[in-house]
Amino acid sequence: MKMTVRMKIFAYMGLLVLIVGITFSITTKVYTGSLIDQFQRERIDDNYLSATPEEQIAIFKAYFLDNMRLSKLLQVTQGVRLFFFIVIGLLFSYWISGVLALPLKKLIAAIERVAQGDLNVKVPVETKDEYGKVAQTFNDMTFRLREAEEARRRLVADVAHELRTPLSVMQLKLENYQQAGYHVPPEMLLRIHDEAIRMSQLVDDLHVLSLAEAGLLSLDRKPLDLTVHLERIVDDVKYEAEENGLDIRLYTISRPVTVMADARRITQVFFNLLTNAIHYTTRGGKITVEIEDRVVDRNALFARISVIDTGIGIPAEELPHLFDRFYRVDEARSRHTGGTGLGLSIVHHFVRAHGGFIRVASQPDEGTIFTVYLPIGNDI
DSSP states (O other): OOOOHHHHHHHHHHHHHHHHHHHHHHHHHHHHHHHHHHHHHHTOSHHHHHSOHHHHHHHHHHHHHHHTOHHHHIIIIIHHHHHHHHHHHHHHHHHHHHHHHHHHHHHHHHHHHHHTTOTTOOOOOOOSSHHHHHHHHHHHHHHHHHHHHHHHHHHHHHHHHHHHHHHHHHHHHHHHHHHHTSOOOGGGGHHHHHHHHHHHHHHHHHHHHHHHHTTOOOOOOEEEEHHHHHHHHHHHHHHHHHHTTOEEEEEOOSSOOEEEEOHHHHHHHHHHHHHHHHHTSOTTOEEEEEEEEEEEETTEEEEEEEEEEOSSOOOGGGGGGTTSTTOOSSHHHHHHHTOOSOHHHHHHHHHHHTTOEEEEEEETTTEEEEEEEEEOOTTO
């Protein structure tokens, strides 16, 4: 059983009462012993010894009561007890204040280091009481701060890296056109225009992703028939799939599969997944979209949508990082396709914003399965 701070204070106060009680008992015993010694010196004589036992007891009782009068008891025993009580109380208060303040001193020192910018500080968790919980919470907080700082640094580095390429291309092209000294036809500006579009897309994706990560993404939730909606999305990407020599198909159930969702955000989720599948599936491959209704998972009902491809697959060690910002399994291939490296991260956060989740399973050279779970409310 772990002791709380209140229980510790109660135990310390009980110890103080015990010490005071023992002190009182010792002083009383000492005083009584001295009184008996005084009786032996003053009253034990021939007359006392010649008296009967009953008379001896009466003499001792009378002497003892006379010397234990209130005035004398207050003058001797109370003074001794008060002195010992004050001394012991002061020593005990000093000790218990040190015991109770020591964890706070360690925490204050750690907080001061964090205020100075040191996020690697860690407070030892030595107890399981409230102080231990505060120390553990502080350690968790500094860990989250370190993660956030590392994520911020990675984001700044990634954004700088992503913007450097299109800006360099635009700068080089413009310098060449300027040095050439002749009129630039519109078709020669297409490359610059493409790079400008790429930067605009990157900025837009970062803005939307930041809102989603902060939980500030606005959703226009309405009843949405996933069957009809996915038919439109598949039809939109079908031309690109056929150009790449891929067979893309949608398998649905006969009845509507309805969820409360933002149609625009859900469109971006499955458009990103299908675009990835097209880019990473070799010619002659197959992409399948399957819809299942009222799937039980985590003790709740979901609509389950699977995007299955027969593409190049993803190594197992890459899967935990797949939804990180700017993470690319095959960086060169992704850059060739013109992606920003934010597509899967956006998918992940959009699905979470709808109260769902996404899973991925893959084998290299065999294909990948992205499975999206969207909750089905009781009112649908």
